[in-house]
Amino acid sequence: MGQNRIADAHPLQQGDKSETAHYMRGKQARALRMLTTNPFDDDKLREECGVFGIWGAETASAVVALGLHALQHRGQEAAGITSWDGHNFHSHRAQGHVAGNFDKDEVIRRLAGTASIGHVRYSTTGDTSLRNVQPLFAELSSGGFAVAHNGNISNAMKLRRDLNRRGSIFQSTSDTEVIIHLVATSTYRTLLDRFIDALKQVEGAYSLVCLTPEGMLACRDPLGIRPLVMGRLGDSYIFASETVALDVVGATYIRSVEPGELIIVSARGVKSLRPFAPVRPRPCIFEHVYFSRPDSIVDGSSVYSVRKRIGAELAIENPVEADYVVPVPDSGVPAAIGYAQQSGIPFELGIIRSHYVGRTFIQPGDQVRHLGVKLKHNANSALIAGKSIVLIDDSIVRGTTSLKIVQMLRDAGAREVHMRIASPPTRHSCFYGVDTPERAKLLAAQMNVAEMADYINADSLSFLSIDGLYRALGEDIRDEAQPQHCDACFTGDYPTRLTDQEESESTDQLALLAERYA
Numbered sequence: 001m002g003q004n005r006i007a008d009a010h011p012l013q014q015g016d017k018s019e020t021a022h023y024m025r026g027k028q029a030r031a032l033r034m035l036t037t038n039p040f041d042d043d044k045l046r047e048e049c050g051v052f053g054i055w056g057a058e059t060a061s062a063v064v065a066l067g068l069h070a071l072q073h074r075g076q077e078a079a080g081i082t083s084w085d086g087h088n089f090h091s092h093r094a095q096g097h098v099a100g101n102f103d104k105d106e107v108i109r110r111l112a113g114t115a116s117i118g119h120v121r122y123s124t125t126g127d128t129s130l131r132n133v134q135p136l137f138a139e140l141s142s143g144g145f146a147v148a149h150n151g152n153i154s155n156a157m158k159l160r161r162d163l164n165r166r167g168s169i170f171q172s173t174s175d176t177e178v179i180i181h182l183v184a185t186s187t188y189r190t191l192l193d194r195f196i197d198a199l200k201q202v203e204g205a206y207s208l209v210c211l212t213p214e215g216m217l218a219c220r221d222p223l224g225i226r227p228l229v230m231g232r233l234g235d236s237y238i239f240a241s242e243t244v245a246l247d248v249v250g251a252t253y254i255r256s257v258e259p260g261e262l263i264i265v266s267a268r269g270v271k272s273l274r275p276f277a278p279v280r281p282r283p284c285i286f287e288h289v290y291f292s293r294p295d296s297i298v299d300g301s302s303v304y305s306v307r308k309r310i311g312a313e314l315a316i317e318n319p320v321e322a323d324y325v326v327p328v329p330d331s332g333v334p335a336a337i338g339y340a341q342q343s344g345i346p347f348e349l350g351i352i353r354s355h356y357v358g359r360t361f362i363q364p365g366d367q368v369r370h371l372g373v374k375l376k377h378n379a380n381s382a383l384i385a386g387k388s389i390v391l392i393d394d395s396i397v398r399g400t401t402s403l404k405i406v407q408m409l410r411d412a413g414a415r416e417v418h419m420r421i422a423s424p425p426t427r428h429s430c431f432y433g434v435d436t437p438e439r440a441k442l443l444a445a446q447m448n449v450a451e452m453a454d455y456i457n458a459d460s461l462s463f464l465s466i467d468g469l470y471r472a473l474g475e476d477i478r479d480e481a482q483p484q485h486c487d488a489c490f491t492g493d494y495p496t497r498l499t500d501q502e503e504s505e506s507t508d509q510l511a512l513l514a515e516r517y518a
């Protein structure tokens, strides 16, 4: 499609260097940045949500809790489960991790019934945001309706304004609630027709699992931007954001929910509908780069294998002589293995990551933050000293982690540090349910590659090309006329209208705006 390109107006390529003037240069400035960089900030794009649902299991909510635990990497700030026992819905939603909220028998016992859906969320914090924790629930004229959503509706603000004018009263500030109100106000007769009518009015990304007295509904937007898979556990059917959640509960992977497919599971069996006009799917390419767990299968491809092929493509495109290939753990590991195998340079663990440091750890003040850096990552100096290193990471967002890690390797005695990135430069914001810094904070939107190398103090820096990324996914090349994936954060080529953004020129996604509308 490619009709919604936001101009890739690289300021430096246009000869205007004023936008980078604020970046400090030189060793002293770098040291200062080290002091003021939050050691707990891993400088990654953050996937917003994971969803899980099961229909027809004795211990449905216990299975959902396990499934959500396997999806915790997709959202770590809140979790919720809603169940249906044939008469009543039961719900428990809370801030925090799945473990801690759903590890108590009495909580799971209260979530009674043989059908249950759940959601993990990365997003809002603060007292007012509990109402945004999903699954969202409403009593409609047809009965209860619970929804868990992964993605972001890119015309949610406009739809919300229209619904407000027609009298809808919103309980949350979530884009997902727009779907509930569209279902509630639809003039169609059956719940299924109302649901389809609602989805035909929304733009953007949605993988949905909904629970109603009539059955479970699972749906993926026509472009299939966010993933959703279907599995089986005995006689039960499961829907989940990633196959790893099926593995963890002992379920069998059946297939991906197809882009634009709506599956209904009920006492009458399983039914698949295609309610939307067919379009060429454009699933998120970043799922393969970073979001999904490496042990998942995304749209038929092993994430681990794709990441290794990405590393091999990176080695072919950007060779360098070095003693060791070292990953930034954990996200750079599969690509580093691929780079090492392709280049013949030995793979070594030159950086060790502590798995016991998190945001709950006491936050150090500015004076000691440079010490805090080493709490999370520490250079293996016995290996590194005097060596030339190829350092592999999946992406650079603001550059804060790269800056810290390169300096750490230099402090450990590295002779040279050559950074290789397993994706193209991230120059654009995502509007499909991924938390991206505003464009001005994306390093690649402000600097060319040579300046980025200087900024992070690397001897050299290279990125995988967009075609190299597509080759790693088994394509010959990116189809410019009809791209095979959403790759907008690299190319600026958005696969849907961005109505809210066009109207407000803001980078906000309603999914991320709890406090503003609270």
Ligand code: SF4
Residues within 6 Å of the ligand: 225, 284, 285, 286, 287, 429, 430, 431, 432, 434, 486, 487, 488, 489, 490
């Ligand atoms: S903009 Fe990037 S992160 Fe967002 S859906 Fe597209 S490829 Fe994925």
